[in-house]
Amino acid sequence: MDEHRKRHGRRMDYEEKKRKRTAREAHKASADAQKIFGHKAKLQHAKRHAEKVQMKKTLKAHDERNVKQKDDGAVKEGALPTYLLDREGQKDAKALSTAVKDRRKDRAAKYSVPLPKVRGIAEEEMFKVIKTGKHKGKSWKRMVNKATFVGEGFTRKPVKLERFIRPMGLRMTKANVTHPELKTTFQLPILGVKKNPQSPLYTSLGVLTKGTIVEVNVSELGMVTTGGKVVWSKYAQITNNPENDGCINSVLLV
């Protein structure tokens, strides 16, 4: 249709016809409204009713515009003497800064953990360089010195291509989780490593150091949500150095 219009333009009497059609519309609409029946009528009447309501509103608004009403004289709140009038900026600035600080605190509070800061661990401490090759010249392999979690169904990559070696002796599956309010400790299986504060690389490797957030299976505790569903996993933060102790002690993050 558009293409035709572009190519050939419109009829000569297009404007005339349009004008006449729009003029006729009011009459046509009223004639239709009186004659149609059935469910078509119902639809039409509903539509017309909505239109009428809208029209009435605009008419009323126009009427109000012409009438000059006396102002309520609503006096603004917060009266200030002359010497303080232009200084509102100062008060606002203080309010803004405190608001920003509060918001920052709130955001931080959402992720407040028992151990907010942990000691940084150097790479030499974390990895041991493994020399490979016929003459032990290549040293691109690393062995993890800390406790790790590998998960069920873990299969090693082809040994030749494996860059990080996680020794079986240092793999741990259970954690001693202390409930902070109940003050009791349970031994719960670890489901996965959520975040290692040292580096995302360690998170992906599954290294367990002090301060790591792990997900543990708490179905044993029997906690239930407000909806009635059983809670079966929660986060816990590791509080000891597992490579020294041989076990993982952690605190449940409720």
Place this chain on the structure above:
Amino acid sequence: MATLLPPPKRQKSNYAKSLEKPKEPEPEIAIPSIVVQFKSSEDGSNLGPAINLPADTGRDALQMLVNKLRGETEDPLPYAFHLLPKLPSTSTTPQSSRVQINNSIQLDALKVSGTTFSPEDVFELWCEPQAVFRVRSVGRCSATLTGHSSPILCCAHSPTGKYAATGSGDATARIWDMDTETPKWTLTGHKGWVLCVEWDSREKILATGGHDGQVRLWTPATGQPFGQPLLGHTKWITSLSFEPLHLMSSKSTSPRLATASKDGTVRIWNTSTRTLDFVLTGHAASVNVVRWGGENVIYTGSSDRTVKVWSGVDGKLIRTLNEHAHWVNTMALSTDFILRTGPYDHTGKLPKDDEEAKSIALARYKHLTSTHPEALITGSDDHTLFLWPDQASSSFSSTATPKKPLARLTGHQKQVNHVAFSPDGRMIASAGFDNAVKIWEGKTGKFIASLRGHVAAVYRVAWSADSRMLVSASKDTTLKLWNLKTYKIRIDLPGHTDEVYCVDFVADKVVSGGRDKSVKM
């Protein structure tokens, strides 16, 4: 073995006490005899020859001596004495530059360590005559008047001291009777907060300026509006000032009014016909304060960092004073009090008619300006104040050019909010946001003392009519009455529950209003 407490000491019996030798009286320090030269602090001249006096001469005795020397034994004037210490060249701590003599030279100067006096110098005793009348000290809150439904923004006492007017954020102004401590009239009509209120010096008209830019005139006797509001300003009114009584021409029945507004203009209105006389334009930013000086000169201070001096006759700009580095917030004239109270003074005499009122007002004005020409002090957001010499054209013979300030008063650590001259023009008090009220000398601008005690910004300061007491209102909801002899707090006036925005000192009453919507007397 557990340690036991020693048994209590045995008290001495009366007999044993009487056997003790009576304590010897403290050895009498020989009171040195010093040479005192009385100097008048107005012009520095010597009042009589140097006199040999014992150092413990009391203040009353000194006063009597000065009166005798001046030959005024019939009506003796009370005097205040102070010494100016010679500062040692290595002094690093700024001390107050004067040592007040309250008891005697012996006690205040010689015995106090840290001062550099010795009985061998000639003591130059500066004498300042004080007001003959004494204002009774304010002690307690005698009335708390409610009625306003919004914070009270400004208050002013009438020239006679019978009434006080307060303007508030609820768009009304109220007149209170000070003698009976009751409300008198409520003046409604403003469409916005009532920001400033001023009485004329004959107590016939009250002018109020509002946040809506209107200025309304009222008759305080009946509480009715005095004609239509004066429209013309496009932004809110920041300050009002009436023409001094002695400058009114004999034709006009009521003084002219100068109104300053945030829109940068000052309009001079004829209050009897309620028409505009002329407009003072020229400021580039909000005009914060306007004052009508006694020499028919209008001073305006503005946020464009300048102070402009205009002629009250035709509205022409005389001079621009350009020294401030930030907004000019506040301004005071040394003749402020005289101009505001007009013909009414402490004797309570009422002038019979307008002519007599004018002549009394003129006499009072001349009496004050004979010794100190009218000086202007401006305080600003740049933490300093400037003291300007007399700007009227008649003083062109002085050596200092009127455009240069006499002194720059530094010391405040934050913006200066309010400055006020004492009624006798001798001292200046400035209130700042750094919680301090500072007192300076009125003639030279030298620093005298800093009054500390407020814990939040000091908003307003008011002098008593005899220049002996100072009251300050602050954001920390208290008013403090200061002892100007020791520069410490005399009385604390608590009681307001929220910031105190305005204060005024009438005969022996202090009127204060604040954010807690109550007026306290």
